[in-house]
Amino acid sequence: QVQIVESGGGLVQPGGSLRLSCKASGDALDNYVVHWYREAPGKQREMVATIINSGDTHYLASVKDRFTISRDNAKNTAYLQMNALKVEDSAVYSCRLLKYGSYIESYWGAGTQVTVSS
Secondary structure (H helix, E strand, O other): OOOOEEOOOOEEOOOOOOEEEEEEEOOOHHHHHEEEEEEOOOOOEEEEEOOOOOOEEEEEOOOOOOOOEEEHHHOOEEEEOOOOOOOOHHHEEEEEEEEEEEOEEEEEEEOOOEEEEE
């Protein structure tokens, strides 16, 4: 059973930066595709960024060029570097791991709150 712990959220002013971490235990992170999602009150959950095993990345259009997803397989940790934060980036950010085999394994973290406010 894989367990995920996210950290790094908090309160930041517009234009500021945060780095979220997603640390996995119970299996090797390099077996998984990593997604970061966010969900704001009254809005649908949306996929913010993805990094696949090869290192290729994909981003939600509204965060491209501001957010960077990365992974350190040696530390079993994935990251989401968020720069130039905007008020509309405020949400609970969650990490999801997916492993594709004979069946799909999916694991979610509990999430970390990001609040962008002056």
